[in-house]
Amino acid sequence: MSAAVGLPEIEAARARIAGMIRPTPVDPSPSLSERAGVPVWLKFEHLQHTGSFKLRGASNAVARLDEAARAGGVAAASTGNHGRALAHAARRAGVRAVICMSALVPRNKVEAIEALGAEARIVGASQDDAQVEVDRLIAEEGMVSIPPFDHRDVIAGQGTLGLEMIEAVPELDTLVVQLSGGGLIAGIAAAVKARRPAVRVVGVSMARGAAMQASLAAGRPVQVEELPTLADSLGGGIGLDNRHTFAMVRDLVDEVV
Ligand SMILES: *Cc1c(COP(=O)(O)O)cnc(C)c1O
Secondary structure, eight states: OOOOOOHHHHHHHHHHHTTTSOOOOEEEOHHHHHHHTSOOEEEOGGGSGGGSTHHHHHHHHHHTOOHHHHHHOEEEOOOSHHHHHHHHHHHHHTOOEEEEEOTTSOHHHHHHHHHTTOEEEEOSSSHHHHHHHHHHHHHHHOOEEOOSSSSHHHHHHHHHHHHHHHHHOTTOOEEEEEOSSSHHHHHHHHHHHHHOTTSEEEEEOOSTTOHHHHHHHHTSOOOOOOOOOSOGGGOSOOOTTOOSHHHHHHHHOSEEO
């Protein structure tokens, strides 16, 4: 396990991706404030290019590639928000991107990835089969894997959201952040706890397949059964060989619900 991602890496990421991402608004929500009985703000990150915060981490990771890695290109097995973000970031940087996916992935998702300039490679009948192809591209074709959460540059990129939020809301006392693999909340917590240690950071997972919460309870990364859920951006485990996010969430996040 390596040292946690810290504020200097997050500030460097912010400067690096400044022209590549859109700083998104933080707006008060009258209806949620009324229901909660306290002022509630929302970070409008759904307005980010490609539709999610994943562009922050992917842009930072692609921008940090050295010449050899840029020449080899990047690969990932995500067909969701991370795949879209990586495709977009790679095209911008002039780097080849291969997104591997199973034959079960719907045609419209394949087309969306191709429209972003990436090569969609269809392999096998499961996400695991797609990951095997990513591993092969790395071993045999000199490509670099940029995973969706357990990667220092990805975590640092997501952490830029934390800086934007504490700057937009000086009176902030609790941050509620959705949580799956933990790249988002690890980066945010690292930024916020360094700048404003009194702010509480609370992670929210879906009930069906809360891998990080189960891992925290077990004291090590564990696998949980995945069940169908409406929260389909939160699917997937944290990886039994988790290197960064498990320790960061354990050490920096106040509570996981
Ligand atoms: C990826 C993603 C998450 C989960 O982020 P992690 O870094 O895996 O915890 C939550 N919400 C959306 C919209 C996402 O795309």
